[in-house]
Amino acid sequence: MEWIGQFFMIAAYPHKGEEHMKEVQQTIKTNGVGSVIWFPKNKESYLKYADLLQKSSEAIPLLYGLDAEWGVSMRMENEERFPYAYSIGAANDLKLSQKLAEMMAYECAELGIHFNFSPVADVNSNPNNPVIGFRSFGEDKNAVAQQVSAFVKGLGSAGVYASLKHFAGHGDTDID
Numbered sequence: 001m002e003w004i005g006q007f008f009m010i011a012a013y014p015h016k017g018e019e020h021m022k023e024v025q026q027t028i029k030t031n032g033v034g035s036v037i038w039f040p041k042n043k044e045s046y047l048k049y050a051d052l053l054q055k056s057s058e059a060i061p062l063l064y065g066l067d068a069e070w071g072v073s074m075r076m077e078n079e080e081r082f083p084y085a086y087s088i089g090a091a092n093d094l095k096l097s098q099k100l101a102e103m104m105a106y107e108c109a110e111l112g113i114h115f116n117f118s119p120v121a122d123v124n125s126n127p128n129n130p131v132i133g134f135r136s137f138g139e140d141k142n143a144v145a146q147q148v149s150a151f152v153k154g155l156g157s158a159g160v161y162a163s164l165k166h167f168a169g170h171g172d173t174d175i176d
Contacts, residue, residue, distance in 0.1 A: 005034030006063050012036050012053065014045035021049050028056045035063040035115075042077045043111070050112055065115035065163075069135060071104050072111065085120055085147070089137030094150045101154025101162075108160050119151040121164040132166070 010033045012024045027033055036053060040046035054062050066075055073079035082104055088097050101119070108116050123144050124136035137147035152162040 003034070003060060005032040006060070007035070008033045009035035009037050009063075009065065011039060012049065013039045014049050015041040021052070025053055025056045028053060028062070029058070032059065034060060035065060037065040037067070037115075037117070038075065038113070039067075040076055043072070043079065046076065046111065054112075063114045064112055065117055066108060066111075066113045067117040068104060068108055068113070069116075069118040069120060072107050072113075084134040085137045086124070086134040089143060089147050092143070094146055097147055097150040098154035098157075101151040102158045103154075105155045105158030105160035109158055113160065115161045115163060116155055117163045117165060118155075119148050119162065119164065120166055121145075121148045122166045 008031075010024055010027055013020060024036070028036075034057065038046055038050075050064070056062075066072065068074050070084055071080065071082040073081040082100055083091075088100060091097075104116065104118075108114075119137070120132065120135045121144065122132050122136050123141045124132050124139050137144045148164060152164070155162040
């Protein structure tokens with residue numbers, strides 16, 4: 001039954017300090033939460049707590065997630081940034097897209113991240129959209145679908161789960 005806990009994910013913000021991280025740790029222990037989505041400011045703050053939280057899960061290992069659309073630099077300062085999805089889509093090279101996603105997955109896996117909350121599957125269909133823009137692979141739904149597929153394959157080939165997000169709708173809005 002412990003595996004059910006992996007369906008529940010708690011947010012961890014290491015920069016909020018020791019007290020916050022103790023609350024996260026206690027929630028994991030008390031409620032059997034089995035997954036953590038990380039919002040670190042940098043790699044050091046993540047690493048400081050990643051092992052500690054992992055030891056908090058007595059039944060099964062915690063699953064870790066990170067919103068890393070353009071690599072871990074999306075959430076961690078001073079890390080190398082991969083190209084934004086819009087640039088990747090413009091290159092229109094599915095093998096290259098898959099390889100980039102694989103490289104992002106290796107970067108995540110090196111940190112013990114199991115889920116990359118990407119790719120963005122929205123079609124950038126509204127030029128007044130304040131949110132998606134460069135985070136989308138483009139304006140053509142078929143091309144976006146092919147890019148998303150390549151990214152899922154690339155992430156998966158390196159052992160990191162993908163999470164298609166926002167589809168459908170975030171690409172055609174003029175408010176966040």
